[in-house]
Amino acid sequence: MKKYVCTVCGYIYDPEVGDPDSGIKPGTPFEKLPKDWVCPQCGVEKDQFEPYED
Numbered sequence: 001m002k003k004y005v006c007t008v009c010g011y012i013y014d015p016e017v018g019d020p021d022s023g024i025k026p027g028t029p030f031e032k033l034p035k036d037w038v039c040p041q042c043g044v045e046k047d048q049f050e051p052y053e054d
Helices: none
Strands: 004-006 049-051
Antiparallel strands (some): 004 049
């Protein structure tokens, strides 16, 4: 599963970790995040993320 990075603040969404503080379980791919999910660090929407290359 691909990681995605917030282009505004640099937060990296790692699907293996999920976003437990927002109720997103580990193993949830970015594409399956709810439409109303926002960056937990800066609050921007999913369209501000791009694939992250290690």
